[in-house]
Structures are given as C-alpha cells and as structure tokens.
Amino acid sequence: MTRAPIFFRVDGTRQQGWESFWRCLVFAAALQRRRRPTYFLSQLDPPELVNNIRRVGNEWLEADALAGTPDDLEQIIQEIRRLSPAAVIVDSPHVTREYLEALQSTGVLVVTLDHHAALDFPSRLVINPLLGPSKEAYSFAPGAQALLGRRYALVRPEIRRLRPLRAQEPAQPFRALVALGDDDPHGQSLAMVRHLMSCHKIRRVDVAVRYHHPELPTLRALAEANKDRLEIAVEAPELAARIVRCHFAITAGNSWSLELACVGVPQLIVVQNEAHWPTAQRLEEEGAATCLGWHETVSAQTIRQAVVDLLADDQERQAMSRCGRMLIDARGPDRMVTALEVMLHPSRAVQTLARAA
Known part of the structure; x- marks a missing residue:
C-alpha cells in the first residue's frame, strides 16, 4: 500500500470500555479494502488486543497516556509529524475541543467518531454510527460534514455475509442468543443466560461475548455443566x-443490536448504557425490537414474559426481522470510507483554500 495512512486514536481498556476500539477495527477493515494503511495509537487492556490489530494488517503504537490528556496530545502530534497521515480518526468521549483543534493545527484532516453529542466539534468530519442522538443535538464547525444514523451503522463483513443466509426464520426448536455487545459494564450476560435457560420453550441458549469478558470463565463452567442447553461464541465465525x-x-441497544437488525434477528433490548437509549428507542419505533427498559428496573419475570410472548407470535417475529433488514443495509462502512476519500480529495483542499481567501 503506497497511499497515505489513516491514523486511529482510540483506547480499549477495562476502565474505558472496548466499544470504541472494536468499531474502529471495523472502520479500519473497510479502509484497507481501499488500500489505505492504518495505524492505531492505543492503550490496550488486555494486551492480547494487539493481536486483533496486527492480525488483519494494521500497525499498532502504544499510547503513553489516555486519549485526551496533554501527554497524549504531545505524543500524537509527534506521530503525525513522523508518519504524515492523511487523516486522524479520534474515538474517545474524553477528548476536548482544544485537543481536536490542536490536532487540526497540524494540517491533518481530523475525523471524530462520537455518539454522545456532548462537544462543540471543530472536526471536519463527524460520524455517529448509532441511531442517535439526532443532528439537532450536535454542534459543528462551519463547513463540517456529519454522517449520522442508520446509513452509517458499522456492520462487520462476517455479519453482513449472513443476510442472505437468514432470509427466513430457522426451523424450530427455539434457540436464543444473548449478545450484549463489546462491553457488558454491569455483568448482565450470565444473568440473562440463566433467565433464558429457565424458559422451557427455549431448547438452546447461545451467548456471545468477547474473550476479555470478566464472566467468561463462569460462563464456560456453566456451559460445561449444560452441554445440551448452552453454547458460547467468542470468535466471529x-x-x-x-x-x-x-x-x-x-x-443492549449498541452496535451489536444494529448488526443483528441488519441480519433480521428479532430482539429484546435491555439498556445498560445511557448513550444507547436513542438507538434502543429507534429500533423499537421502527419495529425491529422491543425495548424492555433500563437494566436495573427490568425483572427476571419481565424478561421471561417478553420471551414467552415473542415466541408465541410468529407474525411479530417475522415483522421484526423484516423491519430490521429494511432499517440497516450493512453498507455503512463503505459509505464512511467513501465520505472520507471525498474529504481527502485534492479538489476539497482547493475549495477550502478558496473559501478561506
């Protein structure tokens, strides 16, 4: 690859969470399909996450400080001068406007991935790959471009390929999937598995977690004791x-919810993060899911009753599947890369200079 690289500034730690890290990997994979080299400047915990970066051809640089701090800003500016990237993509809720302005002063195109809308963004390109907040909640610099909503949902290639395979509902007996996302901040996966295993209508329960999930050993022990009822999925295949x-x-109303909607899987959503409320509500409004509420207020009885009602209504499941597939078309990563390439085109630089003059 001889094109100028793209630089990602994102952390993935137990304190910061991993949602931003994993979605940046999806974005990087789409960039590599356009022959763009990619670099990650990141703090990672567990350290094995480095393998996920390098396995697919990305380069990793260890960050000396958390994103948004003065020490981090000094390091990233040094790396920008050394590598001369075409763009810097920042995905962290802890950066400030001054931090982003300092990056822009280097002359590089600054892109912000954000689903909080808590900042007055000076970035030239702002991307929200979830279903909310809306455009009205954001504050942009003049001339900035915003990519928000369902058209820019980040769907992994291995998930996108499942759309034709799940065009129809699979044969019974019923199987349930617990997929609370890259982060499970309140440790709900194990509890959800136990709720579903107590439902006699469900023959098998699958639980999808990342290999760094703190409850993975307990889940594996439970699966070993219930080989005919429970299976664990860690890797993408x-x-x-x-x-x-x-x-x-x-x-949980996060990016995994959008991926499952894209494939056509009916969902019951238990929200664990305040920032995911807009996505959960939009999925319910569009008919792709039923939002049961905040995790602290959703009882085991509420979950079991919702499961029983959903399994008893074939038409409701079919409608959810159809609405989810219509809402998310899996082309979000390609649209994001195309938008970035347009922003990087030399003609855009000429237009920017003309406006400044």
Missing part, C-alpha cells in the same frame, strides 16, 4: 454460526 440459527436475541 462462532458468532456467525449462532446468529443464523437463533430465533431471537437479547441485546
């Missing part, structure tokens, strides 16, 4: 096989 066979999923 394992998850793909479970998605094709499941009849519904319990999710």
Whole structure:
C-alpha cells in the first residue's frame, strides 16, 4: 500500500470500555479494502488486543497516556509529524475541543467518531454510527460534514455475509442468543443466560461475548455443566454460526443490536448504557425490537414474559426481522470510507483554500 495512512486514536481498556476500539477495527477493515494503511495509537487492556490489530494488517503504537490528556496530545502530534497521515480518526468521549483543534493545527484532516453529542466539534468530519442522538443535538464547525444514523451503522463483513443466509426464520426448536455487545459494564450476560435457560420453550441458549469478558470463565463452567442447553461464541465465525440459527436475541441497544437488525434477528433490548437509549428507542419505533427498559428496573419475570410472548407470535417475529433488514443495509462502512476519500480529495483542499481567501 503506497497511499497515505489513516491514523486511529482510540483506547480499549477495562476502565474505558472496548466499544470504541472494536468499531474502529471495523472502520479500519473497510479502509484497507481501499488500500489505505492504518495505524492505531492505543492503550490496550488486555494486551492480547494487539493481536486483533496486527492480525488483519494494521500497525499498532502504544499510547503513553489516555486519549485526551496533554501527554497524549504531545505524543500524537509527534506521530503525525513522523508518519504524515492523511487523516486522524479520534474515538474517545474524553477528548476536548482544544485537543481536536490542536490536532487540526497540524494540517491533518481530523475525523471524530462520537455518539454522545456532548462537544462543540471543530472536526471536519463527524460520524455517529448509532441511531442517535439526532443532528439537532450536535454542534459543528462551519463547513463540517456529519454522517449520522442508520446509513452509517458499522456492520462487520462476517455479519453482513449472513443476510442472505437468514432470509427466513430457522426451523424450530427455539434457540436464543444473548449478545450484549463489546462491553457488558454491569455483568448482565450470565444473568440473562440463566433467565433464558429457565424458559422451557427455549431448547438452546447461545451467548456471545468477547474473550476479555470478566464472566467468561463462569460462563464456560456453566456451559460445561449444560452441554445440551448452552453454547458460547467468542470468535466471529462462532458468532456467525449462532446468529443464523437463533430465533431471537437479547441485546443492549449498541452496535451489536444494529448488526443483528441488519441480519433480521428479532430482539429484546435491555439498556445498560445511557448513550444507547436513542438507538434502543429507534429500533423499537421502527419495529425491529422491543425495548424492555433500563437494566436495573427490568425483572427476571419481565424478561421471561417478553420471551414467552415473542415466541408465541410468529407474525411479530417475522415483522421484526423484516423491519430490521429494511432499517440497516450493512453498507455503512463503505459509505464512511467513501465520505472520507471525498474529504481527502485534492479538489476539497482547493475549495477550502478558496473559501478561506
């Protein structure tokens, strides 16, 4: 690859969470399909996450400080001068306007991935790959471009390939999938598995977690004791096989919810993060899911009753599947890369200089 690289500034730690890190990997994979080299400047915990970066051809640089701090700003500016990237993509809720302005002063195109809308963004390109907040909640600099909403949902290639395979609901007996996302901040996966295993209508339960999930050893022990009822999916190929066979999923209103909607999996959503409320509500409004509420207020009885009602209504599941597939078309990563390439085209620089003059 001889084109100028793209630089990602994102952390993935137990304190910061991993949602931003994993979605940046999806974006990087789409960039590599356009022959753009990619660099990650990141703090990672566990350290094995480095393998996920390098395995697919990305380069990793260890960050000395958390994103948004003065020490981090000094380091990233040094790396910008050394590598001369075409753009810097920042995905962290902890950066400030001054931090982004300092990056822009280097002359590089600054792109912000954000789903909080808590900042007055000076970035030239702002991307929200979830279903909310709306454009009205954001504050942009003059001339900035905003990519917001369902058309820019980040769907992994291995999930996108499942759309034709799950054009129809799989045969019974019923299978359920617990997929609470890259982060499970309140440790709900194990509890959800136990709720579903107590439902006699469900023959098998699959649970999808990342290999750094703190409850993974406990889940594996439970699966070992219930080999005929419970299976665990950690790697992407394992998850793909479970998605094709499941009849519904319990999710949390995050990017995994959008991926399952894209494939056509009916969902019951238990929200664990305030920032995911807009996505959960939009999925319910569009008919792709039922939002059960905030995780602290959703009881085991509420979950079991919602499961029973959903499994008893074939038409409701079919409608959810159809609405989800219509809402998310899996082309979000390609649209994001195209928008970035347009912003990087030399003609855009000429236009910017003309406006400044």
